[in-house]
Amino acid sequence: MKLQLHLGNTVSGDHSLKSLNLMLVFQVNCPGCLSRALPELNQLSLQFPEVNAFAMSTAFENFNLNTEVNTRALVGCGELTLSSKRYFSRLGCNSLPYQIQVPVVMDAFLAEDKLSRLKDGVLGQVDSDSLSPAAKGKLCDILDHRFVPxxxxxxxxxxxxxxxxxxxxxFDDQLNVLDSWFGHKEEKWVESVLKSHMAGLMK
Incomplete structure (x- = not known):
């Protein structure tokens, strides 16, 4: 399987692909990402310097919080957003209590003009003359609801x-996915998987 990798703006560091890459996809407003996944990625990058370990900041919800501006604030000075701030405040921390040591890049996002073309394409397939103004308005609302996310x-x-x-x-430098998982795995398991793929590259 090929990874569909869409790189946006670089926030910090150099994430140039190597023969073996470890990428964490996270959201700024994700307490589990910040409390567990990013520290684990930090540790793995130190433990396996030959692996290109980097983090990609993305968004699939809370779009006003999971932004490039907030990603830069998180990486630059440890500034937290709503849910993450609430989590760390219970631990007595007003900001991220560690430094993100791996490169961070933004996910790429669809341009607004492409959204307009998508909507126009759908509307062009409809016999708009047969629709009342109210029906046209409802159709546009439905398209907005579908396409804006x-x-x-x-x-x-x-x-x-x-x-x-x-x-x-x-994944490798040809974007072939070697392993992938959602959520958290035991560190020993991740270490063994990385060692296995490193050994495979040396054959």
Whole structure:
């Protein structure tokens, strides 16, 4: 299976692909991503320096919070958003209590002009002359409801049919997916999987 990788703006570091890559797809407003997944990625990047470990910030919900601006604030000064702030405040922290040491890149998003073309394409297939103004308005509302989330959802997230965040991918420089999983796995399992793929590359 090929990874449908759509890279947006770089937030920090160099995420240039290597023969073996470990990518964490996360959201800024995801307490589980920030409390467990990102620290684990930090640790794995130190443990396996030959692996290109990086994080991709995406959005599939809470679109006003899971943004590039908030990603840069998180990486730059540990600034937290709503759900993440609530989680860490219970631990006595007003900001992210560690530094993100891996490169961070944004997921790419569909351009607004492409949304307009998509909507126009659908409307062009309808006999608009046979519709009343009220029916046309309702159809436009339905299209907005369907297409607007496509613009706000990260393309890597949506094109790979991800279940949510955190999502993980191990892949090569040809974007062949070697392993992937959703949620959290035991560190020992992840370490063994990485070691297995590293050994495979050396054959």
């Amino acid at each position: 496509l613009v706000r959802t990260g393309r890597t997230f949506i094109n790979n049919d991800l279940q949510g965040t955190p999502s993980w991918f191990i």
